[in-house]
Amino acid sequence: MIEVNNLTKIFYTPSQKIVALDDVSLYVEKGEIFGIIGLSGAGKSTLIRCINMLEKPTKGSVVIDGIEITALEPQELRSARQKIGMIFQHFNLLSSRNVFDNVIFPLEIAGVPRKNASKRVEELLDLVGLTDRANSYPSQLSGGQKQRVGIARALANSPKLLLSDEATSALDPQTTRSILDLLKDINRRFNLTILLITHDMNVIKETCDRVAVIDDSRIVEVGRVIDIFSNPQTATSRSFISNVINREIPDQLLQRPADQTSDIIKRVIRVSFIGESAGKPLISSMIKKFDVDANILYGNIDRIKDTPFGYLTLELTGTPDQVAEGLDYLNEHGLEVEGIEDV
Numbered sequence: 550m551i552e553v554n555n556l557t558k559i560f561y562t563p564s565q566k567i568v569a570l571d572d573v574s575l576y577v578e579k580g581e582i583f584g585i586i587g588l589s590g591a592g593k594s595t596l597i598r599c600i601n602m603l604e605k606p607t608k609g610s611v612v613i614d615g616i617e618i619t620a621l622e623p624q625e626l627r628s629a630r631q632k633i634g635m636i637f638q639h640f641n642l643l644s645s646r647n648v649f650d651n652v653i654f655p656l657e658i659a660g661v662p663r664k665n666a667s668k669r670v671e672e673l674l675d676l677v678g679l680t681d682r683a684n685s686y687p688s689q690l691s692g693g694q695k696q697r698v699g700i701a702r703a704l705a706n707s708p709k710l711l712l713s714d715e716a717t718s719a720l721d722p723q724t725t726r727s728i729l730d731l732l733k734d735i736n737r738r739f740n741l742t743i744l745l746i747t748h749d750m751n752v753i754k755e756t757c758d759r760v761a762v763i764d765d766s767r768i769v770e771v772g773r774v775i776d777i778f779s780n781p782q783t784a785t786s787r788s789f790i791s792n793v794i795n796r797e798i799p800d801q802l803l804q805r806p807a808d809q810t811s812d813i814i815k816r817v818i819r820v821s822f823i824g825e826s827a828g829k830p831l832i833s834s835m836i837k838k839f840d841v842d843a844n845i846l847y848g849n850i851d852r853i854k855d856t857p858f859g860y861l862t863l864e865l866t867g868t869p870d871q872v873a874e875g876l877d878y879l880n881e882h883g884l885e886v887e888g889i890e891d892v
């Protein structure tokens with residue numbers, strides 16, 4: 550659905566050359582909710598702005614639904630953009646227009662006859678739950694309601710792609726969840742592809758199928774959200790995940806002295822449970838089967854989008870053979886096992 554090929558964007562200011570995007574390539578499938586996460590200044594906004602050509606890339610191309618958007622003439626670009634909806638952190642509503650007139654605005658620009666446009670607005674207001682606020686002005690709405698208007702407006706021309714630029718960053722956690730639920734509902738109902746940028750790993754965890762991690766103008770990791778949570782490959786990803794899930798083990802637990810006089814060893818491991826494996830009693834089977842003791846140091850169960858996901862940090866105690874066999878057993882049954890340290 551979206552193909553970003555070797556995209557580079559350089560800004561020249563009187564005193565500086567700023568490489569905002571450095572050879573970025575991405576592929577987003579139709580119907581996916583794809584997230585881009587990065588710290589402030591990493592290049593997220595520039596990337597999303599290059600995707601809808603609000604910003605012209607210095608190098609590289611963007612293809613959306615088979616059309617190379619970076620090669621279009623201004624007139625063609627205007628009509629291609631009508632099939633790309635966008636929502637913003639600060640909603641960008643027209644304060645002098647009421648809710649109905651904000652939502653009808655892109656239909657007016659597209660030249661849709663008033664009667665058809667009005668019918669479409671009514672459908673959209675029903676979709677976002679704001680039918681009873683059609684005559685309200687933006688100043689009379691809460692942040693969550695304003696973003697619902699933004700979403701209705703972005704969907705007016707039945708886009709193939711919805712771009713979301715930090716759409717929940719100005720909202721409280723509960724309102725954020727309701728807006729993310731609305732986006733997931735729209736994605737499911739209309740198979741609408743959504744590309745969202747955020748600095749908040751919770752947004753990625755609750756909403757996205759796949760994620761790209763952007764750091765210092767480059768994509769450093771890309772993959773299924775569940776894989777990145779269970780087995781992050783870069784320090785940037787680990788740091789984002791630690792904002793959502795505590796993966797650290799207190800030093801006191803790692804530094805307990807081993808008993809030098811016996812052949813019994815202790816190993817601390819972190820086990821990730823994903824999907825079906827989260828429901829299986831694999832740890833207790835391992836304890837019984839291999840006579841290994843397992844002491845739970847830390848545990849957490851959560852959901853990533855719609856999939857159950859959990860971490861368990863265990864201290865295993867047994868002979869080296871028992872512990873090794875126990876670990877093999879967990880691996881063979883599909884658990885992601887990460888050794889932390891021998892103690």
Ligand SMILES: Nc1ncnc2c1ncn2[C@@H]1O[C@H](COP(=O)(O)OP(=O)(O)OP(=O)(O)O)[C@@H](O)[C@H]1O
Nearest residue numbers: 560562567569587588589590591592593594595596
């Ligand atoms: N129009 C511009 N002119 C000059 N430099 C710019 C321009 N737009 C962005 N930049 C620079 O490009 C880099 C990437 O900025 P960008 O806004 O894409 O980051 P971001 O990840 O979206 O950050 P934030 O989350 O703070 O919005 C930054 O160093 C920024 O200062």
